[in-house]
Amino acid sequence: MNKDFWKTVFCWLETASIEDIRDKQSAVRQMHDQIEDRDLQADIRRIVRFMDQELLARAELAKLIKIKVISL
Numbered sequence: 001m002n003k004d005f006w007k008t009v010f011c012w013l014e015t016a017s018i019e020d021i022r023d024k025q026s027a028v029r030q031m032h033d034q035i036e037d038r039d040l041q042a043d044i045r046r047i048v049r050f051m052d053q054e055l056l057a058r059a060e061l062a063k064l065i066k067i068k069v070i071s072l
Helices: 003-015 018-034 038-071
Strands: none
Touching: 003 038, 018 038
């Protein structure tokens, strides 16, 4: 996948809702099982990892914001 594709993925991840990310993640995982090309499978696993990282980062940020609000 080319550089422009990855830029698009990252831009989408920054603006997508949590529900959108989870929905796409499910669809991408299903796609992975149907594809035989090893390079494409690796790219799909990479996309899923980036989605996981984004979801975890948002959860951590929400937790930090909550802690900060409570301590004020």
